[in-house]
Amino acid sequence: MGEKLLMKGNEVIAEAALRAGCKHYFGYPITPQTEIAHYMAKKMPEVDGVFVQAESEVAAINMVYGAAAAGARVLTSSSSPGISLKQEGISYIAGAELPCVIVNIVRCGPGLGGILPAQCDYFQAVKGGGHGDYKMVVLAPSSVQELYELTVDAFNIADKYRIVTMIMGDGILGQMMEAVEFRNQEEIIPADKSWATTGTEMKRDNNMVTSIYINPEMLEKHNQKLQAKYKQIEENETRVEVYNCENPDIIITAFGTVARIVKNVIKTAEKEGIKIGLIRPISLWPFPTQEFEKYAEVPKAFLSVELNAGQMVEDVKLAVNGKRPVHFYGRMGGMIPSQQEILDKVKEILK
Amino acid sequence: MAYNLKEAAKKPERLTGGHRLCAGCGAPVVVRQILRALKPEDHAVIGSATGCLEVSTFLYPYTAWKDSFIHNAFENSAASIAGAEAAYVAMKRKGKAKDETKFIAFGGDGGTYDIGLQALSGAMERGHDMLYVCYDNGAYMNTGIQRSSATPKYADTTTSPAGKKIPGKMQTRKDLTEIMANHHLPYVCQTAAIGNMKDLYEKAEKALYTKGATFMNVLAPCPRGWQYNTPDLMELNKLAVETCYWPLYEVIDGKYIINYKPKNKLPIRDFLKVQGRFKHLFKAGNEYMIEEIQAEVDKRWEALLKLAGEEA
Numbered sequence: 001m002g003e004k005l006l007m008k009g010n011e012v013i014a015e016a017a018l019r020a021g022c023k024h025y026f027g028y029p030i031t032p033q034t035e036i037a038h039y040m041a042k043k044m045p046e047v048d049g050v051f052v053q054a055e056s057e058v059a060a061i062n063m064v065y066g067a068a069a070a071g072a073r074v075l076t077s078s079s080s081p082g083i084s085l086k087q088e089g090i091s092y093i094a095g096a097e098l099p100c101v102i103v104n105i106v107r108c109g110p111g112l113g114g115i116l117p118a119q120c121d122y123f124q125a126v127k128g129g130g131h132g133d134y135k136m137v138v139l140a141p142s143s144v145q146e147l148y149e150l151t152v153d154a155f156n157i158a159d160k161y162r163i164v165t166m167i168m169g170d171g172i173l174g175q176m177m178e179a180v181e182f183r184n185q186e187e188i189i190p191a192d193k194s195w196a197t198t199g200t201e202m203k204r205d206n207n208m209v210t211s212i213y214i215n216p217e218m219l220e221k222h223n224q225k226l227q228a229k230y231k232q233i234e235e236n237e238t239r240v241e242v243y244n245c246e247n248p249d250i251i252i253t254a255f256g257t258v259a260r261i262v263k264n265v266i267k268t269a270e271k272e273g274i275k276i277g278l279i280r281p282i283s284l285w286p287f288p289t290q291e292f293e294k295y296a297e298v299p300k301a302f303l304s305v306e307l308n309a310g311q312m313v314e315d316v317k318l319a320v321n322g323k324r325p326v327h328f329y330g331r332m333g334g335m336i337p338s339q340q341e342i343l344d345k346v347k348e349i350l351k
Numbered sequence: 352m353a354y355n356l357k358e359a360a361k362k363p364e365r366l367t368g369g370h371r372l373c374a375g376c377g378a379p380v381v382v383r384q385i386l387r388a389l390k391p392e393d394h395a396v397i398g399s400a401t402g403c404l405e406v407s408t409f410l411y412p413y414t415a416w417k418d419s420f421i422h423n424a425f426e427n428s429a430a431s432i433a434g435a436e437a438a439y440v441a442m443k444r445k446g447k448a449k450d451e452t453k454f455i456a457f458g459g460d461g462g463t464y465d466i467g468l469q470a471l472s473g474a475m476e477r478g479h480d481m482l483y484v485c486y487d488n489g490a491y492m493n494t495g496i497q498r499s500s501a502t503p504k505y506a507d508t509t510t511s512p513a514g515k516k517i518p519g520k521m522q523t524r525k526d527l528t529e530i531m532a533n534h535h536l537p538y539v540c541q542t543a544a545i546g547n548m549k550d551l552y553e554k555a556e557k558a559l560y561t562k563g564a565t566f567m568n569v570l571a572p573c574p575r576g577w578q579y580n581t582p583d584l585m586e587l588n589k590l591a592v593e594t595c596y597w598p599l600y601e602v603i604d605g606k607y608i609i610n611y612k613p614k615n616k617l618p619i620r621d622f623l624k625v626q627g628r629f630k631h632l633f634k635a636g637n638e639y640m641i642e643e644i645q646a647e648v649d650k651r652w653e654a655l656l657k658l659a660g661e662e663a
Contacts, residue, residue: 029491041510041512042514051510111424
């Protein structure tokens with residue numbers, strides 16, 4: 001590893017993207033992620049890159065469509081209401097199989113909601129917020145260091161599979177300053193981009209980037225191809241952290257910032273003789289179903305703790321498949337559960 | 352009745368104290384004066400797009416608004432008020448609504464010039480009986496001073512940072528008042544809170560009580576974004592008008608009327624030098640920027656004079 005710096009999460013995302021070879025950023029202001037745009041506005045002119053502030057989120061995501069179609073490594077970032085506006089573009093990009101990275105620094109909803117941290121966009125991200133049968137890879141960092149590493153990985157994954165990769169954090173991660181250790185050199189995995197629309201120079205056939213297939217046989221084939229690709233991603237790109245799961249009384253599952261709180265709960269609980277394990281999905285899609293299957297019969301119960309009304313818990317239930325009870329504890333509206341609250345819930349379940 | 356500040360000030364406040372807008376902010380001055388132009392007996396349905404005005408006056412469970420208030424996302428103020436007006440028209444037709452209700456949408460320049468332009472254009476073209484007010488502070492101030500298409504050229508913002516590689520915002524500002532005039536509306540105007548605020552009040556009165564879709568573009572300086580001393584708000588407004596950066600004019604059924612022609616048009620540098628966002632323009636070697644801005648102001652002012660059938 002190389003340089004170690006104290007940096008704000010949002011700025012780390014921007015820095016990571018630059019290090020991953022992204023020279024095209026299109027954005028639109030929205031709290032709590034606008035520092036990404038500020039950083040890019042400053043840095044892109046210095047590296048001969050492109051920073052464009054669009055007139056709306058709809059415009060920004062379609063600029064991403066354009067740049068990705070031309071083969072560029074491209075980033076956009078927003079927060080929940082802005083991501084909702086981008087959904088049409090995301091579906092088109094998924095249909096056209098273009099690689100790009102989208103950052104969602106989630107805030108609490110619905111509607112304008114508030115700017116405080118939440119995980120209420122889980123469904124939107126992993127079940128497909130836009131129309132059609134599509135998936136995007138969704139990575140959920142839980143530290144500033146992970147914001148860096150996963151952002152770099154996101155570009156490689158996007159290019160490898162020609163897929164949208166989303167980094168999903170929240171205002172705590174985005175606004176928090178934490179030490180981050182940068183590598184001296186990023187691994188930029190070269191990808192075949194011979195499909196890009198870069199001009200034929202009359203030497204090859206036209207490339208076509210589109211998501212429209214009028215012929216139903218062709219569209220079904222296209223969908224089958226997408227599904228096969230998603231299956232491959234499920235096999236190759238699932239990421240998960242399993243912590244303290246040897247013989248626990250209960251396994252808590254949590255992602256992002258909540259997982260950090262849970263780790264402290266685990267320490268406190270140990271002093272009281274309660275053994276808690278943690279399964280932390282890092283990739284929310286593909287969901288680490290296999291890890292849940294592996295540990296399904298180990299604890300007495302599972303507890304999903306989330307900053308929403310109960311979203312990931314549905315995937316946990318599907319994965320545990322009735323072998324153990326799956327409980328839920330959540331806070332909403334920007335409220336964060338205290339360690340004590342979570343511990344009380346654990347005790348209530350184990351009683 | 353002729354305008355009288357003392358009399359106008361006696362009218363009840365419809366945007367009350369206790370809101371959280373900054374000291375030296377142009378927005379509440381503008382809003383209060385526009386609402387004073389309402390007949391006290393008339394009820395208003397007011398919409399505001401997300402922005403400083405909305406987040407500072409309408410933090411649930413509090414409101415600083417005496418009238419009915421609808422908030423919607425950034426791009427939707429015009430559409431929401433158009434919908435409310437359409438419902439009111441239907442209720443009136445069925446005899447379910449009796450009193451006189453006025454419909455007003457407020458948006459900042461980000462929510463009006465940029466993301467809300469589609470909804471604004473639609474509402475105006477359809478001719479809803481409503482007033483749209485843009486309070487133009489020339490950037491996305493609420494999210495931390497990002498450039499908008501209303502930001503003047505060379506201004507330093509967080510997404511057009513002035514430095515070695517770029518000299519601030521690279522593009523000139525969009526002329527929204529002209530875009531709205533070209534919607535051929537019964538009433539379009541550009542105004543600012545200057546002097547005893549007669550211009551602003553009288554234009555608001557006309558805009559509110561002209562049947563059909565009307566539009567006001569009102570300058571609303573921002574101490575954080577423009578970087579000026581907060582007590583200088585009214586001076587900033589005055590300089591914008593005296594330099595012809597922000598001409599006061601109205602377009603009534605297609606006829607252009609310039610409401611104020613400065614006897615001695617001040618150089619644009621007078622307006623620029625009191626604002627921190629233009630600080631770099633006064634460094635040696637950057638004189639060309641001020642010259643360019645001056646040329647642009649002159650060009651637009653002369654074009655306006657021509658539209659109004661006046662000589663420079």
